[in-house]
Amino acid sequence: MQSKPINLGIVGVGKIVQDQHLPSIRSNSDFHLLATASRNGVVPGVAAYKTIEAMVAAEPELHAVALCMPPQYRFAAAQVALQHGLHVLLEKPPGATVSEVNELVALANGKGLSLYATWHSRHGSAVSVAKQRLASSVVQSVKLTWKEDVRKWHPGQDWIWQAGGLGVFDPGINGLSILTDVLSESMFVSSAHLEFPENRAAPIAASINFISASGKRIPAEFDWRQTGDEVWDIEFITSDGLIKISHGGGSLSVDGQLVELPESSEYCEYQAIYARFSELIQQAQSDVDLRPLQLVADAFMLAERSTVAAFTG
């Protein structure tokens, strides 16, 4: 990296920024956190603004921003940033719609800026190892299960239940980001069933039947009503046995035997994200894979719907 670090602004200082972005940025000398823009959150010792417009007006030394607000507000902020000549990192999901992210890609390309749609779960320590194993196996069938207790993982997050918040697909898209990365062929939605609480705009559970380009059926279950431990698993029955990615990309087993993975810190996913963002900026490239969001949009378009009991947080 050049001796001068990339001056970074964070927009939307919430839980994921405090837990993951800040330690990852602090551990990467390529970046210097120059400012934040957030309605409520601040980072001690860092210039704080209420809006991205105020931040970019007051901080001409900014090079890049990380957009970590809810997805419904990401597009407008990304437009402002790109129009000010800033490189942009998008938290997942990269936007509220696929069309708007396609527009950001065109805008970034036109200005020679880097746009990076991150999928943090792809950097879990099991993912690249699983991908290698799957590439040398014949995959016979695949099953995805993504179940967690929404009260435990998203307490008080109202935006996640609002239109555009994706509901159970907010975590579920992590599973899809892993599966689209490790599977060696394309996959599509064949049928879907979504369950909407009667008092919410977003689904609390979903069953999707995906199908792969070669015709493999891939059933997937997403549920936020899980109690007890979360289940974030993808199982592949292969010529080399049952390859299972668990803990959202954090562990891997073959026929029930845990596979030893490289040592990793609790910040490894976001450390990898910031290493990649630095690389993209140096190489003047973008990295925007919309397949996980496209599959979710397709599921909404193709789904049967049912209304289920009200959810109270």
Next chain:
Amino acid sequence: MQSKPINLGIVGVGKIVQDQHLPSIRSNSDFHLLATASRNGVVPGVAAYKTIEAMVAAEPELHAVALCMPPQYRFAAAQVALQHGLHVLLEKPPGATVSEVNELVALANGKGLSLYATWHSRHGSAVSVAKQRLASSVVQSVKLTWKEDVRKWHPGQDWIWQAGGLGVFDPGINGLSILTDVLSESMFVSSAHLEFPENRAAPIAASINFISASGKRIPAEFDWRQTGDEVWDIEFITSDGLIKISHGGGSLSVDGQLVELPESSEYCEYQAIYARFSELIQQAQSDVDLRPLQLVADAFMLAERSTVAAFTG
């Protein structure tokens, strides 16, 4: 065109094939209708099969197919056709999901075959004239209204109400296909509200607020509960007055004065489609614009939903 015509098979012989495809194919000497595949429909004097698999097995002289069945069944048929080395024309909408059509594009490109996602309303006689006028005007605001009586236009079409049938977007996507063609900038879904009859899987009405790349708001109303005359209008308030596309692309007015359009037959849209398909095959090119379907998928993903009175056909 070469002296030998393109041997064509039609899959899914329903109303649109009888009304539009057959007269357009008969009037175009580039094509020879060799066979059909359909559960029920037949064309007198043309070899008839029940399935595309049976048709391609029995008719080695086929060059191309037009896939006119409901969108939920289009992808599997297109895979069969492309794998047999046939050029493919897709009725609108091109598929039940965006991801599956992206896969068809990759498959067609890999095999050097032409894939053509048709949008018949783009060939209405008003559309290219309107596009020229809009290109030389400053557009201030846009409004889309697509209202028709489903009982009149889709009697007995059960598939249209099923998951993947798109409901009111089956006609509404025609309006979006025109608007995305004539508007000189990108547009995205900003918010959406869908109304689902309590006994149906697809919406009977929708309100969408689109927004353009430059920030123009584009309200759009879709409704299948219209009685009396249909309204298929797009209105542009511009520096040159109110430019209005009406009758689904069939007429154009400026400040209430009808603009004279080139003479056109009742088959002009589909004649243009088959002329274009012939051209694409000769040039070994594809033409797949997924923006209208992407906007619909995005609307489903981002929408608020409400349940309305049951619909009985």
